[in-house]
Amino acid sequence: MRKRWFSLFLVISGVIAASILEVITPMYYKHFFDILSSTQSKEMIAPQLFNTIFIILILSGFVWLCWRISSFANIYFEARTMAGLRQQAYNYLTYHSYNFFINNFTGALVQRIGRYARAFERIIDRIVWDLLSLMVRIIGVAIITWTIKPALSLLMIGWTILYLIINYFYSTWRFKYSIKMAQADSKTTATLSDAIANQNNIDVFWRHKEESVRCKEVTEEQAKITLSNWNTDAGLDSIQGALIVLIEFFIFYFAIYYWQRGIVTLGTFVLIQLYVMGLGSRLWGFSRIIRDFYESYADMKEMVEIMKLPHEIKDTRSAKPLDISSSEIVFKDVSFSFNKTRQVLNKINLKISSGEKVAIIGPSGAGKTTIIRLMLRFYDLTSGKITINKQNIHQVTLESLRGNISLVPQDPLLFHRTIMENIGYG
Secondary structure (H helix, E strand, O other), X not given: OHHHHHHHHHHHHHHHHHXXXXXXXXXXXXXXXXXXXXXXXXXXXXXXXXXXXXXXXXXXXXXXXXXXXXXXXXXHHHHHHHHHHHHHHHHHHOOOOHHHHHOOOHHHHHHHHHHHHHHHHHXXXXXXXXXXXXXXXXXXXXXXXXXXXXXXXXXXXXXXHHHHHHHHHHHHHHHHHHHHHHHHHHHHHHHHHHHHHOXXXXXXXXXXXXXXXXXXXHHHHHHHHHHHHHHHHHHHHHHHHHHHHHHHHHHHHHHHHHHHOOOXXXXXXXXXXXXXXXXXXXXXXXXXXXXXXXXXXXXXXXXXXXXXOOOOOOOOOOOEOOXXXXXOEXXXXXXXXXXXXXXXXXXXXXXXXXXXXXXXXXXXXXXXXXXXXXXXXXXXXXXXXXXXXXXEHHHEOHHHHHHOOOOOOOOOOOXXXXXXXXXXXX
């Protein structure tokens, strides 16, 4: 963990240092063109130009080094943290109840775990590479242009604030559509997963056309939401482009005005152009930064809601390991209902002595499988109790309960692993 925080420190430090140096470097380009436009002889100018170019080269080298340090440190930080988030999500998810998993699509759950980790990656990338770098550049440009001519600095600051406000309010308005987009994507994934998992039934009953229509309805709905979002994004891009054109015009208009009066030099034009281009390219992505924040939040929200959901079946505080010195199983007045209107078992009494072989028979839906699932505590009883060796299964740990019961399930589902691993799993 300590290594991870140190790598994050290197990432932030590297980005701040590189951004500061990138703001300083245009000052030397200004100096270069000021020298070039001076009335001194070429013999006097040339050494000064070479010295300036050499300084620019050194600064560019340090910029490159800072970006590389932050890049490699970020790779380590994000890879380790994303692995931890996936593990965290998996660990919590797998302790949910049997009932939870039969009521949720497997494909959608898998996708939510992946989105949870990738959303963290996008948020960190946007904060570090975009937002942090942008803030350093804005402050640096404002300070440097203020030392040249405060009016030019105020103009750039005002334009920047207007640009950021427009993007912020647009992105906030768009957030609700980002959530709809994430939900539509989850629905599409769940539908595809459900159809592929039941491909055998589709073949048996030859329902290819019906399933194709169902899939098309879901994907078409997702396409409508996606088109709406992307069209509004394109509209914002148009506004952003117009704002950049306007700031270039006004900045150069005032720069020419001050140049006529001898207040600014030719190098100042170069400096301003570099700053406008640099800030413009960074600010152009600001709406994307906000959108990514909201979309990442929407992606994480689905998994976070699952992780906030309390586990339905869990150990009691006083739970102890199951003692299996005797394997007598007793069902005493056991009742169970899936809901208020669907009672499956009503005051069942059953005793299975140690070493006894018992077959439970009955029509489909009579509750045979439910009895086994209740004994494994996949569900909690509505009333009554089940004991093993006179220990209430509700008072023993789930690990010891299920670890001491062997079960051959009805569903022939296997892990995608070796046959030996599957046989030895229980």
